[in-house]
Amino acid sequence: MATLLEQLSEMTVVVADTGDLEAIRTFKPRDATTNPSLILAAAQIPAYQNLIDEALKSSRKRIGNGAAVEDVVEEALDEICVIFGKEILKIIPGRVSTEVDARLSFDKAATVAKAKKLISLYNEEGISNDRVLIKIASTWEGIKAAEELEKEGIHCNLTLLFGFSQAVACADAGVTLISPFVGRILDWYKADTGRDSYPGPEDPGVISVTKIFNYFKDNGYKTEVMGASFRNIDEIVELAGCDLLTISPKLLDQLKKTDSSLVRKLDSSNPSNFEKQIHLNENTFRSMMEADRMAFEKLDEGIRGFSKAIETLEAQLAHRLAVVEGGDAFSHVVHEIFMLNDLDGDGCITREEWLGSDAVFDALDHDHDGRLMQEDVTSGLGAALALTSL
Numbered sequence: 001m002a003t004l005l006e007q008l009s010e011m012t013v014v015v016a017d018t019g020d021l022e023a024i025r026t027f028k029p030r031d032a033t034t035n036p037s038l039i040l041a042a043a044q045i046p047a048y049q050n051l052i053d054e055a056l057k058s059s060r061k062r063i064g065n066g067a068a069v070e071d072v073v074e075e076a077l078d079e080i081c082v083i084f085g086k087e088i089l090k091i092i093p094g095r096v097s098t099e100v101d102a103r104l105s106f107d108k109a110a111t112v113a114k115a116k117k118l119i120s121l122y123n124e125e126g127i128s129n130d131r132v133l134i135k136i137a138s139t140w141e142g143i144k145a146a147e148e149l150e151k152e153g154i155h156c157n158l159t160l161l162f163g164f165s166q167a168v169a170c171a172d173a174g175v176t177l178i179s180p181f182v183g184r185i186l187d188w189y190k191a192d193t194g195r196d197s198y199p200g201p202e203d204p205g206v207i208s209v210t211k212i213f214n215y216f217k218d219n220g221y222k223t224e225v226m227g228a229s230f231r232n233i234d235e236i237v238e239l240a241g242c243d244l245l246t247i248s249p250k251l252l253d254q255l256k257k258t259d260s261s262l263v264r265k266l267d268s269s270n271p272s273n274f275e276k277q278i279h280l281n282e283n284t285f286r287s288m289m290e291a292d293r294m295a296f297e298k299l300d301e302g303i304r305g306f307s308k309a310i311e312t313l314e315a316q317l318a319h320r321l322a323v324v325e326g327g328d329a330f331s332h333v334v335h336e337i338f339m340l341n342d343l344d345g346d347g348c349i350t351r352e353e354w355l356g357s358d359a360v361f362d363a364l365d366h367d368h369d370g371r372l373m374q375e376d377v378t379s380g381l382g383a384a385l386a387l388t389s390l
Contacts, residue, residue: 037309102306147173163295165288200234218273241266305355
Protein backbone atom coordinates (compact mmCIF):
# COMPACT_ATOMS: atom_id res chain seq x y z
CA MET A 1 0.00 0.00 0.00
CA ALA A 2 1.16 3.52 -0.75
CA THR A 3 2.21 5.65 2.20
CA LEU A 4 0.03 8.49 3.48
CA LEU A 5 2.52 10.96 2.01
CA GLU A 6 2.33 9.35 -1.43
CA GLN A 7 -1.48 9.30 -1.36
CA LEU A 8 -1.69 12.86 -0.06
CA SER A 9 0.58 14.05 -2.84
CA GLU A 10 -1.90 12.67 -5.39
CA MET A 11 -4.72 14.94 -4.16
CA THR A 12 -2.96 17.92 -2.52
CA VAL A 13 0.16 19.92 -3.28
CA VAL A 14 2.58 19.13 -0.46
CA VAL A 15 4.75 22.04 0.65
CA ALA A 16 7.78 21.69 2.92
CA ASP A 17 7.61 24.06 5.88
CA THR A 18 11.35 24.37 6.41
CA GLY A 19 14.50 26.19 5.42
CA ASP A 20 16.56 23.00 5.71
CA LEU A 21 17.75 22.17 2.21
CA GLU A 22 18.47 18.53 3.06
CA ALA A 23 14.93 18.03 4.37
CA ILE A 24 13.57 19.48 1.14
CA ARG A 25 15.73 17.10 -0.88
CA THR A 26 14.49 14.18 1.22
CA PHE A 27 10.75 14.83 0.95
CA LYS A 28 10.69 16.27 -2.59
CA PRO A 29 7.77 18.73 -2.19
CA ARG A 30 6.54 20.82 -5.10
CA ASP A 31 6.74 24.09 -3.14
CA ALA A 32 8.49 25.28 0.01
CA THR A 33 7.86 28.03 2.52
CA THR A 34 10.22 29.87 4.83
CA ASN A 35 10.11 32.57 7.46
CA PRO A 36 12.79 34.16 9.67
CA SER A 37 12.39 31.57 12.43
CA LEU A 38 12.81 28.71 9.94
CA ILE A 39 15.88 30.39 8.49
CA LEU A 40 17.12 30.90 12.07
CA ALA A 41 16.86 27.13 12.58
CA ALA A 42 18.57 26.39 9.27
CA ALA A 43 21.31 28.88 10.09
CA GLN A 44 22.42 26.64 12.98
CA ILE A 45 23.51 23.98 10.50
CA PRO A 46 27.25 24.42 9.83
CA ALA A 47 26.87 23.36 6.19
CA TYR A 48 24.75 26.46 5.54
CA GLN A 49 27.08 28.95 7.21
CA ASN A 50 28.62 29.85 3.88
CA LEU A 51 25.20 31.11 2.73
CA ILE A 52 25.03 33.42 5.74
CA ASP A 53 28.55 34.66 5.14
CA GLU A 54 27.79 35.24 1.46
CA ALA A 55 24.85 37.47 2.39
CA LEU A 56 26.79 39.44 5.00
CA LYS A 57 29.70 40.09 2.64
CA SER A 58 27.36 41.01 -0.20
CA SER A 59 25.41 43.38 2.05
CA ARG A 60 28.56 45.08 3.31
CA LYS A 61 29.72 45.56 -0.26
CA ARG A 62 26.29 46.83 -1.34
CA ILE A 63 25.98 49.57 1.31
CA GLY A 64 29.63 50.40 1.94
CA ASN A 65 32.44 49.83 4.42
CA GLY A 66 31.41 52.79 6.55
CA ALA A 67 27.87 51.54 7.20
CA ALA A 68 26.85 50.70 10.76
CA VAL A 69 26.47 47.06 11.79
CA GLU A 70 22.70 47.40 12.17
CA ASP A 71 22.42 48.73 8.61
CA VAL A 72 24.47 45.85 7.23
CA VAL A 73 22.34 43.38 9.17
CA GLU A 74 19.10 44.93 7.91
CA GLU A 75 20.33 44.64 4.34
CA ALA A 76 21.60 41.11 4.96
CA LEU A 77 18.19 39.93 6.20
CA ASP A 78 16.72 40.47 2.75
CA GLU A 79 19.78 38.93 1.09
CA ILE A 80 19.59 35.85 3.30
CA CYS A 81 15.91 35.28 2.62
CA VAL A 82 16.57 35.43 -1.11
CA ILE A 83 19.73 33.31 -0.94
CA PHE A 84 17.90 30.53 0.90
CA GLY A 85 14.98 30.93 -1.48
CA LYS A 86 17.29 30.65 -4.47
CA GLU A 87 18.88 27.47 -3.10
CA ILE A 88 15.45 25.98 -2.41
CA LEU A 89 14.32 26.74 -5.96
CA LYS A 90 17.25 24.70 -7.27
CA ILE A 91 15.66 21.66 -5.60
CA ILE A 92 11.90 22.10 -6.03
CA PRO A 93 9.93 22.50 -9.28
CA GLY A 94 7.44 25.02 -7.88
CA ARG A 95 7.42 28.16 -5.75
CA VAL A 96 9.11 29.38 -2.59
CA SER A 97 7.43 31.71 -0.11
CA THR A 98 9.59 34.51 1.29
CA GLU A 99 8.36 36.61 4.17
CA VAL A 100 8.13 40.37 4.58
CA ASP A 101 9.41 41.62 7.95
CA ALA A 102 6.52 41.05 10.39
CA ARG A 103 7.33 44.36 12.05
CA LEU A 104 5.85 46.04 8.96
CA SER A 105 2.50 44.25 9.33
CA PHE A 106 0.51 47.43 9.99
CA ASP A 107 2.31 49.60 7.43
CA LYS A 108 0.92 49.12 3.92
CA ALA A 109 3.45 51.34 2.13
CA ALA A 110 6.45 49.78 3.87
CA THR A 111 5.13 46.28 3.14
CA VAL A 112 4.75 47.09 -0.55
CA ALA A 113 8.26 48.56 -0.67
CA LYS A 114 9.82 45.56 1.08
CA ALA A 115 7.98 43.11 -1.20
CA LYS A 116 9.22 44.93 -4.29
CA LYS A 117 12.76 44.87 -2.95
CA LEU A 118 12.63 41.11 -2.32
CA ILE A 119 11.26 40.47 -5.79
CA SER A 120 13.93 42.68 -7.33
CA LEU A 121 16.62 40.66 -5.54
CA TYR A 122 15.12 37.45 -6.93
CA ASN A 123 14.91 38.99 -10.40
CA GLU A 124 18.60 39.97 -10.19
CA GLU A 125 19.32 36.26 -9.72
CA GLY A 126 17.34 35.41 -12.85
CA ILE A 127 14.30 34.11 -10.92
CA SER A 128 10.93 35.12 -12.31
CA ASN A 129 7.97 36.37 -10.28
CA ASP A 130 5.94 33.23 -10.90
CA ARG A 131 8.34 31.17 -8.77
CA VAL A 132 8.08 33.39 -5.69
CA LEU A 133 5.27 34.08 -3.22
CA ILE A 134 5.70 37.06 -0.92
CA LYS A 135 4.44 36.19 2.56
CA ILE A 136 2.54 38.97 4.33
CA ALA A 137 0.63 38.94 7.62
CA SER A 138 -3.16 39.00 7.18
CA THR A 139 -3.78 42.40 8.76
CA TRP A 140 -6.03 44.83 6.90
CA GLU A 141 -2.92 46.78 5.86
CA GLY A 142 -1.19 43.59 4.74
CA ILE A 143 -4.18 42.49 2.68
CA LYS A 144 -4.43 45.88 0.98
CA ALA A 145 -0.68 45.80 0.27
CA ALA A 146 -1.09 42.36 -1.29
CA GLU A 147 -3.98 43.60 -3.43
CA GLU A 148 -1.71 46.30 -4.85
CA LEU A 149 1.18 43.90 -5.38
CA GLU A 150 -0.98 41.32 -7.15
CA LYS A 151 -2.04 43.97 -9.67
CA GLU A 152 1.65 44.51 -10.44
CA GLY A 153 2.34 40.81 -11.00
CA ILE A 154 3.85 40.10 -7.58
CA HIS A 155 2.14 37.04 -6.11
CA CYS A 156 1.37 36.90 -2.40
CA ASN A 157 0.89 34.33 0.35
CA LEU A 158 -1.15 35.81 3.22
CA THR A 159 0.00 34.23 6.45
CA LEU A 160 -0.98 34.36 10.14
CA LEU A 161 -4.56 33.79 9.08
CA PHE A 162 -6.91 32.58 11.81
CA GLY A 163 -10.35 34.01 11.10
CA PHE A 164 -13.00 33.78 8.41
CA SER A 165 -13.00 37.56 7.96
CA GLN A 166 -9.30 37.49 7.05
CA ALA A 167 -9.93 34.80 4.45
CA VAL A 168 -12.87 36.68 2.91
CA ALA A 169 -10.88 39.90 2.65
CA CYS A 170 -7.96 38.06 1.04
CA ALA A 171 -10.21 36.45 -1.56
CA ASP A 172 -11.81 39.79 -2.42
CA ALA A 173 -8.32 41.28 -2.75
CA GLY A 174 -7.39 38.62 -5.31
CA VAL A 175 -4.35 37.28 -3.46
CA THR A 176 -2.75 34.16 -4.87
CA LEU A 177 -2.73 32.07 -1.70
CA ILE A 178 -3.67 32.10 2.00
CA SER A 179 -2.14 30.09 4.85
CA PRO A 180 -4.67 29.46 7.65
CA PHE A 181 -2.88 28.20 10.78
CA VAL A 182 -4.57 24.96 11.84
CA GLY A 183 -2.45 24.02 14.85
CA ARG A 184 -2.35 27.44 16.42
CA ILE A 185 -6.14 27.62 16.28
CA LEU A 186 -6.23 24.27 18.09
CA ASP A 187 -3.77 25.58 20.70
CA TRP A 188 -6.06 28.51 21.49
CA TYR A 189 -9.16 26.38 21.90
CA LYS A 190 -7.38 23.86 24.11
CA ALA A 191 -6.13 26.65 26.36
CA ASP A 192 -9.50 28.43 26.38
CA THR A 193 -11.65 25.38 27.07
CA GLY A 194 -9.26 23.29 29.14
CA ARG A 195 -9.91 20.38 26.81
CA ASP A 196 -6.83 18.20 26.28
CA SER A 197 -7.50 16.93 22.79
CA TYR A 198 -9.86 17.00 19.82
CA PRO A 199 -10.45 14.16 17.33
CA GLY A 200 -9.50 15.17 13.79
CA PRO A 201 -13.03 15.95 12.53
CA GLU A 202 -13.73 18.08 15.63
CA ASP A 203 -10.43 19.97 15.53
CA PRO A 204 -11.27 23.72 15.45
CA GLY A 205 -8.41 24.40 13.03
CA VAL A 206 -9.61 21.69 10.66
CA ILE A 207 -13.17 23.02 10.83
CA SER A 208 -11.94 26.56 10.07
CA VAL A 209 -9.92 25.55 6.99
CA THR A 210 -12.73 23.32 5.72
CA LYS A 211 -15.18 26.24 5.96
CA ILE A 212 -12.80 28.60 4.13
CA PHE A 213 -11.99 26.06 1.40
CA ASN A 214 -15.65 25.31 0.65
CA TYR A 215 -16.59 29.02 0.73
CA PHE A 216 -13.84 29.85 -1.80
CA LYS A 217 -14.71 27.01 -4.16
CA ASP A 218 -18.47 27.53 -3.94
CA ASN A 219 -18.10 31.21 -4.83
CA GLY A 220 -15.52 30.75 -7.58
CA TYR A 221 -12.57 32.49 -5.92
CA LYS A 222 -9.19 31.74 -7.47
CA THR A 223 -7.29 32.23 -4.21
CA GLU A 224 -5.63 28.97 -3.16
CA VAL A 225 -5.95 27.61 0.38
CA MET A 226 -2.84 26.18 2.05
CA GLY A 227 -3.37 24.71 5.51
CA ALA A 228 -0.38 25.36 7.78
CA SER A 229 0.94 24.91 11.32
CA PHE A 230 -0.07 21.32 12.01
CA ARG A 231 0.15 19.61 15.39
CA ASN A 232 -0.44 16.02 14.27
CA ILE A 233 -1.08 13.94 11.15
CA ASP A 234 -4.78 13.58 12.02
CA GLU A 235 -5.24 17.25 11.13
CA ILE A 236 -3.50 16.66 7.81
CA VAL A 237 -5.60 13.58 7.02
CA GLU A 238 -8.80 15.55 7.66
CA LEU A 239 -7.72 18.19 5.09
CA ALA A 240 -6.73 15.78 2.31
CA GLY A 241 -7.80 17.42 -0.93
CA CYS A 242 -7.05 20.97 0.19
CA ASP A 243 -5.25 22.97 -2.52
CA LEU A 244 -1.96 22.86 -0.63
CA LEU A 245 -0.72 21.82 2.81
CA THR A 246 2.59 23.06 4.24
CA ILE A 247 4.03 20.46 6.58
CA SER A 248 7.07 20.34 8.87
CA PRO A 249 9.78 17.70 8.23
CA LYS A 250 8.79 15.88 11.44
CA LEU A 251 5.21 15.32 10.24
CA LEU A 252 6.32 14.66 6.66
CA ASP A 253 8.45 11.84 8.03
CA GLN A 254 5.47 10.40 9.94
CA LEU A 255 3.34 10.52 6.79
CA LYS A 256 6.12 8.86 4.82
CA LYS A 257 6.36 6.01 7.35
CA THR A 258 2.60 5.40 7.66
CA ASP A 259 0.83 2.88 5.42
CA SER A 260 -2.96 3.26 5.53
CA SER A 261 -5.77 4.30 3.23
CA LEU A 262 -6.33 8.04 2.77
CA VAL A 263 -9.77 9.39 1.91
CA ARG A 264 -10.23 12.75 0.15
CA LYS A 265 -12.06 15.08 2.54
CA LEU A 266 -12.11 18.28 0.48
CA ASP A 267 -13.14 18.43 -3.16
CA SER A 268 -12.88 21.66 -5.16
CA SER A 269 -15.24 20.29 -7.82
CA ASN A 270 -17.95 19.47 -5.29
CA PRO A 271 -17.73 21.93 -2.38
CA SER A 272 -20.23 21.96 0.45
CA ASN A 273 -20.93 25.45 1.69
CA PHE A 274 -23.62 27.03 3.79
CA GLU A 275 -22.07 30.49 4.02
CA LYS A 276 -23.63 33.40 2.18
CA GLN A 277 -21.12 35.37 0.13
CA ILE A 278 -20.07 38.61 1.82
CA HIS A 279 -17.77 41.53 0.99
CA LEU A 280 -15.93 43.46 3.67
CA ASN A 281 -14.84 47.07 3.97
CA GLU A 282 -12.24 48.09 6.55
CA ASN A 283 -14.76 48.84 9.29
CA THR A 284 -16.57 45.54 8.86
CA PHE A 285 -13.29 43.65 8.75
CA ARG A 286 -12.08 45.22 11.97
CA SER A 287 -15.43 44.64 13.68
CA MET A 288 -15.42 40.97 12.72
CA MET A 289 -11.83 40.55 13.90
CA GLU A 290 -12.55 42.17 17.26
CA ALA A 291 -15.58 39.92 17.69
CA ASP A 292 -13.47 36.82 16.97
CA ARG A 293 -11.36 36.66 20.13
CA MET A 294 -9.34 33.69 18.93
CA ALA A 295 -8.37 35.27 15.59
CA PHE A 296 -7.64 38.64 17.16
CA GLU A 297 -5.39 37.20 19.87
CA LYS A 298 -3.57 34.72 17.65
CA LEU A 299 -2.85 37.34 14.96
CA ASP A 300 -1.35 39.64 17.59
CA GLU A 301 0.64 36.80 19.12
CA GLY A 302 1.85 35.61 15.72
CA ILE A 303 3.09 39.04 14.66
CA ARG A 304 4.93 39.43 17.96
CA GLY A 305 6.44 35.96 17.61
CA PHE A 306 7.60 36.45 14.03
CA SER A 307 8.97 39.88 14.96
CA LYS A 308 10.97 38.39 17.83
CA ALA A 309 12.32 35.71 15.49
CA ILE A 310 13.59 38.47 13.20
CA GLU A 311 15.21 40.25 16.14
CA THR A 312 16.90 37.02 17.21
CA LEU A 313 18.15 36.43 13.67
CA GLU A 314 19.44 40.01 13.58
CA ALA A 315 21.39 39.36 16.78
CA GLN A 316 22.98 36.27 15.30
CA LEU A 317 23.82 38.10 12.09
CA ALA A 318 25.51 40.88 14.05
CA HIS A 319 27.46 38.20 15.90
CA ARG A 320 28.55 36.55 12.69
CA LEU A 321 29.41 39.84 11.03
CA ALA A 322 31.76 40.60 13.91
CA VAL A 323 33.44 37.23 13.38
CA VAL A 324 33.68 37.63 9.60
CA GLU A 325 35.11 41.11 9.91
CA GLY A 326 37.54 40.21 12.68
CA GLY A 327 35.78 41.82 15.65
CA ASP A 328 34.84 40.34 19.01
CA ALA A 329 31.77 38.13 18.85
CA PHE A 330 29.14 38.35 21.57
CA SER A 331 27.70 35.20 23.14
CA HIS A 332 24.49 36.14 24.93
CA VAL A 333 22.02 35.24 22.16
CA VAL A 334 20.82 31.97 23.73
CA HIS A 335 20.14 33.67 27.05
CA GLU A 336 18.15 36.40 25.31
CA ILE A 337 16.08 33.85 23.38
CA PHE A 338 15.30 31.94 26.55
CA MET A 339 14.36 34.98 28.63
CA LEU A 340 12.21 36.31 25.80
CA ASN A 341 10.13 33.13 25.54
CA ASP A 342 9.98 32.00 29.18
CA LEU A 343 6.92 34.14 29.79
CA ASP A 344 6.10 32.92 33.29
CA GLY A 345 9.72 32.74 34.44
CA ASP A 346 9.50 29.10 35.57
CA GLY A 347 12.72 28.05 33.86
CA CYS A 348 11.19 26.29 30.86
CA ILE A 349 9.44 27.24 27.63
CA THR A 350 6.24 25.47 26.64
CA ARG A 351 4.92 25.36 23.09
CA GLU A 352 2.21 27.83 24.08
CA GLU A 353 4.84 30.31 25.33
CA TRP A 354 7.11 29.90 22.30
CA LEU A 355 6.84 32.99 20.11
CA GLY A 356 8.63 31.58 17.10
CA SER A 357 7.90 28.90 14.52
CA ASP A 358 6.53 25.47 15.40
CA ALA A 359 9.27 23.92 13.27
CA VAL A 360 11.98 25.62 15.34
CA PHE A 361 10.35 24.47 18.59
CA ASP A 362 10.27 20.89 17.28
CA ALA A 363 13.94 21.13 16.26
CA LEU A 364 14.97 22.31 19.73
CA ASP A 365 12.71 19.89 21.63
CA HIS A 366 15.10 16.94 21.36
CA ASP A 367 13.30 14.73 23.90
CA HIS A 368 9.84 15.62 22.52
CA ASP A 369 8.39 16.43 25.93
CA GLY A 370 6.85 19.72 24.80
CA ARG A 371 9.15 21.77 27.05
CA LEU A 372 12.41 23.57 26.29
CA MET A 373 15.02 23.93 29.00
CA GLN A 374 17.92 26.34 28.62
CA GLU A 375 20.25 23.46 27.70
CA ASP A 376 17.90 22.51 24.84
CA VAL A 377 18.13 26.02 23.42
CA THR A 378 21.88 26.14 23.99
CA SER A 379 22.54 22.84 22.23
CA GLY A 380 20.20 23.68 19.38
CA LEU A 381 21.64 27.09 18.71
CA GLY A 382 25.19 26.30 19.71
CA ALA A 383 26.51 25.98 16.17
CA ALA A 384 26.15 29.67 15.44
CA LEU A 385 27.52 30.73 18.83
CA ALA A 386 30.58 28.48 18.63
CA LEU A 387 31.83 29.85 15.32
CA THR A 388 35.44 30.88 15.10
CA SER A 389 37.07 33.49 12.89
CA LEU A 390 37.62 32.61 9.29
